[in-house]
Amino acid sequence: MQKALFVSGKRKYLFCADQNGMEILQPVIDLAVAEKAPYEIYSEAQPLIEWLKKQKMGCYLYVAAEWAKLDSLKNLTEEVGFSEEEAQYIGYGERWVKVFCCRCHGITEVILQEKQEIACSECDLLLEVSNHYSRLKNAYLGYVAKL
């Protein structure tokens, strides 16, 4: 399970999460409170995009959601203008990822686990899933698992 990391000294903290996500964020919310920093928790009363747009510069954003929803949330917050340095994204639950086969370049989709070996869906080679990631391919590199 991923954890949220508290980045101290920000002007204001923003928290956006579903119910399970709030549990993940609670420790950092506590730290923001302890620092007496201003903070705001998103509620579904208004569209997320409007809530994000009305925030001023210098805010730091935490987003926690199911992996399946995290990418589209990230696209939205980046569109509004939050950069990699101004936000943290924490996913939970099953995470489907693409694995790029080192031999045939075929893509295999799997639920990500620690230290995982899978068979390439195209050439059947046994692959060790690495954390070497290509944004262009949105895939992790699968290396030869057994020589």
Next chain:
Amino acid sequence: MQQTDDLETFPYPFKGEVYRYSNNSAPLDFPSSIEITPSYINEMNLKRGLLNQHPERCYQSLSHTLRGQWEILEMIMGHLTSHYPDQFSLDKQNDEWTFHNKILQEKQYFIFGDETTLPCEPLDFIGRHVQEDLIFMMQRDGDLFLDAGQLCFPANWSLAFDLGMSFREIHHPIPGFKEEGLDERILQFLLQLEAGNPWWRKNWSLMAGNRLDTSLETFDVWGKGRKGVTLNNAGEFVHLRVEVQKLFRLPRSGGILFTIHTHLISLEKLASKAEWAEQFYHILCELPDNIVDYKGLSLFKNQVIEYLKGRLESRGVL
């Protein structure tokens, strides 16, 4: 096929008795991005065969790289004709250029800047005339991106996978690189690289066999050689593989041309120089496990050490 280098010209990579990752770049005194060696014809045949049979493995480019590719073609043709005038010539009539490779007896007429007048993209074309692998790093937003490359002799990495990656993303698999801040320091160094002041460095590994095309795509085949190294065959079978890497700023596109010339020498030949055998022996004995693992030496390092030890003992050095 003869694919190994001579002792006299081999770019021996070691200094001292300890090897660690570092920014080991130095200014390049002889400002040429390429070098022609006696194995030129062999390697051109090998390269072209690989490019024809495995185009996606050996050549990748993003469409916005074409202008930069022309700049690279111009730079390399310039280096070929000024450093090897007997072997290469270039006739320029405004934009109408004729490139002559006298070694391979090939002539190509083309209009500079017009891709349709070349048989393939400019980077792919000029790469078919030099022994080097050619990587084009484009610079934007204070970062460098691998946006095009011709790569036939990779040291176990995949150009197809790395296409479009930033410098730090590319180097993610290297142990300790990020943790020690080396990736950031080297990136800052590269961002400051100036046109007209090229730099170079050497990288090394050991290869169980003498293939130049050690692509990640074929690792399941050639990697098996690592299991077959013995004290008896190590001298002939195992090769020290050295990449001479050069970095040139491209003034017009603002990118960087990274050229990689790969050299191989058998352990036996290497060990015929006693100082080299001794130094390499000490470096291997001391090499940290994470570097041993990353370089893929775990399966045969001990055999190599024993072999070098034997050679040194027989000379009374150890």
